[in-house]
Amino acid sequence: MVCAACKYQRRKCSPSCDLAPYFPADKPEIFYKAHRLFGVSNMVKMLKNIDDEHLKDEAMKSIIFESDMRARFPATGCLGVIHMYGGMLKKSVDELDHVRNLLAYCKQHNLSSAPSTSSHFSNTPIGANLNTSFMDSTKEAQLNGDNGGVDPQGKP
Numbered sequence: 001m002v003c004a005a006c007k008y009q010r011r012k013c014s015p016s017c018d019l020a021p022y023f024p025a026d027k028p029e030i031f032y033k034a035h036r037l038f039g040v041s042n043m044v045k046m047l048k049n050i051d052d053e054h055l056k057d058e059a060m061k062s063i064i065f066e067s068d069m070r071a072r073f074p075a076t077g078c079l080g081v082i083h084m085y086g087g088m089l090k091k092s093v094d095e096l097d098h099v100r101n102l103l104a105y106c107k108q109h110n111l112s113s114a115p116s117t118s119s120h121f122s123n124t125p126i127g128a129n130l131n132t133s134f135m136d137s138t139k140e141a142q143l144n145g146d147n148g149g150v151d152p153q154g155k156p
């Protein structure tokens with residue numbers, strides 16, 4: 001069977017063809033995209049310059065991914081995808097920071113207002129504590145203008 005790269009070049013595909021594993025004949029669009037961006041001779045040259053089989057594989061994966069992204073997003077290519085994931089990562093880290101701060105506040109609040117409930121706190125699911133008990137108790141405290149009669153300093 002002739003690979004997509006050899007078919008395009010109208011030549012015989014040998015069992016030692018470097019491009020055959022990456023460009024199957026039944027998916028010629030993968031080859032066309034890579035060829036448009038890198039050129040078939042450059043891809044062959046790159047593979048010849050890499051000794052490690054694993055790295056060859058990585059290089060071809062990268063070439064195929066980059067050319068696919070360039071075809072999908074002609075203006076930004078891979079950079080647009082990197083920025084998109086960077087933005088998602090930043091959003092998630094911010095969210096994680098927020099949850100950590102809330103958790104720290106929640107722990108502090110529970111420990112200072114009711115020292116005897118420290119074991120109760122560790123048995124309570126964090127989500128339940130954050131979403132219901134903690135939110136409700138702070139809301140009630142704000143509405144009532146007090147802290148529910150519990151000494152905020154705690155008793156020794």
Ligand SMILES: [Zn+2]
Pocket residue numbers: 002003004005006007012013014017018019020
């Ligand atoms: Zn081939």
